[in-house]
Amino acid sequence: MKTLISFISFLSLFLSLPTLATWQLDNEQSIVSFVSVKKADVAESHHFDLLEGMIQTNGTAKVKIALASVNSGIEIRNTRLKEMLFKTDVFPSAIITANISNKFIDELALSASSEIMLQGRLELNDKKKSVQIPTWVTKVSETKLMVTSIKPVIINAKDFGLEEGVQQLKEIASLPSISNAVPVSFVLTFIREK
Template identity: 80%
Template structure:
C-alpha cells in the first residue's frame, strides 16, 4: 500500500511540473528573407523556401536553412546564387543555433509577447560566427510560438568567406557594385503537441 501511495505521489509531482515538449518549426508559417543591394542604391528582397528546426527540451534552438531553396524571383539569378555564392554542392545549408530557455517560454502567458536578445551562432560557408539577434517571442497558444526579428541582422559576406562569390556575381551580371553587407530578417513559427 505504501509503495502504491509513493507511486501516486511521484506521478502527481511530474504532472504538476511544466510540460517541456519539443517545439518543431512550421516551415509553411516561417520565412527567412534578405535584401541585396546593387549599383549602390537598388535593393531587392529575396527569401528561402525550405527551413527546418526545433527548440529542444533543454532550450537549444536550431534552424537550418536549405540554401538551394533561395528564391530571388529570377531563375537565372537563383542558379548563380547557388553556384557562385552559396556553393550549395559543398555547403547545402546555413545553420543558426541559440538558446531559448524553457523557463522563459513557460512563463509567457498565451497572447503575451516579450523581447528576447538571442545570443547565437551562425554557420555559413564552412565558417562560424557569433551573432546577437533582438527578437520578439509570442506565445500564440499553448501549442504555437512565434519568434520574430525586431530589426534586421546585418550579415557581411567577408565574415563568412563569401566576398569572392559576391565579386563573381558582380562580374557575371556586369554590375558596378554589389554590397557585401546584407540585412536578414525572419519570422519563425514553432508548434508542439500538448
C-alpha cells in the same frame, strides 16, 4: 494511507513542473528573407523556400536553411546565387543555433509576446560566427510559438568568406557594386509536438 499520500504529493509535484516539449518548425508558416543592395541604392528582397528546425527539450533551437531554395524571383539569378555565392553543391545549408529556455516558454502567457536577445551561432560556408539576435517570442497558443526578428541581423559576406562570390556576381551582371553587408529578417513558427 501514507503510501497514497506520498504518491499524490509526488504526482502534484510532477504536474507542477514545467512541461518539457519539443517544438518543430512549420516551414509553411516560416520565412527567412534578406535584402541585397546593388548600384549603391537599388535594394532587392529575397527569401528561402525550405527551412527545417526545432526547439529541443533542453531549449536548444536549431534552424537549417536549404541554400538551394533561395528565391530571388528571377531564375537565372537564383542559379547564380546557388553556384557562385553559396556554392550549394559543397555547402548545401546554413545553420543557426541559439537557446530559448523551456522556463521562458512555459512562463510566457498565452497570446503574449516577450522581447529576448538570443545569443546564437551561424554556420555558413564552413565558417562559424557568433551573432546576437533581437527577437519577439509570442505564444500564439499552447501548441504554437512564433519567433520573430525585431530588427534585421546584419550578415557580412567577408565574415563567411563569401566576398569572392559577391565579386563574381558583380562581374557577371556588369554591376558597379554589390554590398557585402546584408540585412536578414525572419518569422519562425514552431508547433509543439504532442
